Amino acid sequence: MAYLPATHENRRAMLEKIGAPSVEALFSDVPSAYRFPPLKLPKAVSEMEILDELYGLALKNKSTGCFATFLGAGAYNHFVPSAIPALTSRGEFLTAYTPYQPEVSQGTLQAIFEYQSMAAELTGMEVVNASHYDGATAMAEAALMAINVSNGKRHKVLVAPSIHPQYRQVLRTYLPGRQAQVIGDEDPSASLEDLLARLDGDTACLIVQNPTFFGDLLPVEGLAERVHAAGALLVVVAVPVISLGLLVPPGRYGADIVVAEGQPLGAGLNFGGPYLGIFATRDSYVRKMPGRLVGETVDTEGRRGFVLTLTTREQHIRREKATSNICTNQGLVALTAAMYMAYMGKAGLRAVAELCYHKAHYAAAEISQLAGYRVLNPGNFFNEFVVACPRPVAEINAALLEKGILGGYDLEQDYPQARNQMLVCLTEMNSRQQIDRLVAALKTLAEVKP
């Protein structure tokens, strides 16, 4: 049997040492009526056969490699330098557990310390934890933390309707235990001003996404001051995170908590996971923060070393009084993101962000010249923008697919008033030729009568 080293002779000798008549005898505590149920599963296959099966399943997919991809909406098609998977797949990283024994985990611990440091620089914040499951759960935990910062006295979580719809859904799933309510997104067209007008003494936090789900750059001047004046926290969802290579980070405009989806930092699309929840805050809130933290210290010889620290916030120490129940996180994806940031470095991250920005603006300019199409973003945007189309987006996407183009996100799925509106995404992976193909295809589709 694969992976099982015990031989018949081994098993016999071990049973003899234990003094058990048979292996079955070791399970006598299991109620006999339910013991050893036959499992109706397909019989075992060899490595060769399972790979065949998997390749067969792959053929039933169309991967982004088959398309010119213009789909983003929370998951982004970026290039992953070869050196990164080559290193994250090293068994010493891959098959280690949580670094609870620091002397034999300095590799993981130092790498996570470096991740925390680089992610803090990227977000403009002071402290970053060792990760959450994804951007959406990080945002939900930020809301829980904001409620805790108010010592449970504030019960409203004010959210912008321009936050990723799935993030807001996750937030609503997370909150029932806290007697808190999510408000602000009832009217999908509510502006930032409308939201600010709803701040009151019961508001734990205002959450905005910047750039918004529609790609818009938010006017952030004075935003934090107004939120703080109401005694609430400002939570910023920095999605897509690559934008932080170019744009003023939320830490610079007064955010109290910044969360982001770290997938673009080297993790690949992976049909939605594993991704990376980046969670950043200010030093003053660190003891209310969820999740693991790595800190620097010294050993008995005075040498620099790293340990998991401030663990009295965590479930394995504080149990029901912990700041969160999170235990297993996305450690290897945090390592991946650290590697991506180190590999791209100061200039590379900026360069990727600028490529995304310029390509998106070129595509938007070209599309807006097509009869029947309009770019709806009121001001500037980063790498995503909304196009009003002459026909339903589903129809357009079906036609694009036949031309080898994966079209943008159909906004009507989440925003009923956004009829025929497509969220188009550009990254460094889109060549000018791909963009020109998209534009030509859209032009044809406007001309064809439905």
Place this chain on the structure above:
Amino acid sequence: MRLEPEPLIFEMSSPGRRAYTLPELDVPAAALPEGYTREEVNLPEVSELEFVRHYTHLSQKNYSIDTHFYPLGSCTMKYNPRVNEKAATIEGLTQVHPLQPQETVQGSLELMYNLQEALKEISGFAGVSLQPAAGAHGEFTGVLMMRAYHASRGDTKRTKMLIPDSAHGTNPATSAMSGFSVVQIPSDRRGNVDLEALRRECDDSVVGLMLTNPNTLGLFEEHVLEVCEAVHACGGLMYGDGANLNALLGVARPGDLGFDVMHFNLHKTFTTPHGGGGPGSGPVGAGPRLLPFLPGPVVVQEEGQYRLQAPEQSIGRLKAFYGNYGMFLRAYTYIRMMGPDGLRQVAEDAVLNANYLKALVTPYFSLAIDRSCMHEFVVHGDIPAAGVRALDVSKRLIDYGVHPPTNYFPLIVHDALMIEPTETESKEMLEQFAEIMRQIAEEAGRDPELLRSAPHVTPVFRLDEVRAARNPVLCYKG
């Protein structure tokens, strides 16, 4: 293990050096948004070779399953097959956007459907959602489902979650996060839930009981049917913490035993790698009563077509998209390669290995509870006569090239060492470990300081954790 200090990547940085390459801009440059752009991002600047050496060096400062015996109790540190990693990098299955039209991702959906079905069969549940990203996330899911079930019946007075004192910390933390108060149930002398104490708490304010079975002492709950009956009789629900499911593969199905909902840890039982702390994957299985409340979407099949669908009274989404899909590829590969007989053999060998190791180790370290164990066992790791604590024994094990067992857990055992060898370790490895434990016990009598100052073969010795917490340095300050 690499002993030389490794600089922080920031300390290796040289202005102007770079590893990356990118294509030239092939479209006209647009004006950058005035007033919105930042100062430079102060990230390190290194060459690709410096980058590769840095992370290679860091990796060499870890103990891992691939390099060392890793009997970390409750974590099921079994071998992570290489074919899993290949499965998780097949382009056609991984370079897939989660929001692609469903007709273009039929292969991925079929795999998820097959995994849901396999997990249902293994656990005896009526439905499975793959969405939760980790064990604790699965617990949160399950408890929210219990909450939703009671609420759907207008039964809103239930606020009390019962949790045995041997439980993982995530159980009470999850209950609190879900808005419930925690009532701790003591264990009896055989390591079971104290039935009398449980029955005293069973009333109409009980949400349910969270039970890990086998429990964190490595023992199968001898009264599991009575426990389920008592909780159900007062209208409560049974949550199963599947952390220790490895011992039950093909041995017993929690759904059959009376559990209403349970999470799986694909990163324990089903060989997806732990990754230095994650990602894991914590699918949730539900019995008939909680089935409608599963988080969505789940994959359904109709006439050979697969699609995503939210269950009827779903508690909603637990994360964006569909879960830690990369882990599904690995777990599915493993389940297919083992087959039904192989999975049962896994449980049998895991339990046999644990009992064998227990027999070899107990002459030197006494058992917390003297019973036939399942996949792991707990000993007292201290040697009071020598003034040696479980921590000292743990650290000394490092010198012998063994990752320490889980120490000081479960909390109900003083100086606990929780030892889980798993089924993928050979008889010879177990004997070698037992011999090391014998030597350490002997060393404790002869030279306890050797243990108290251990480890001695690592890049750093014992670290000042008090200093780290008192004056936190959580990022590089330059």
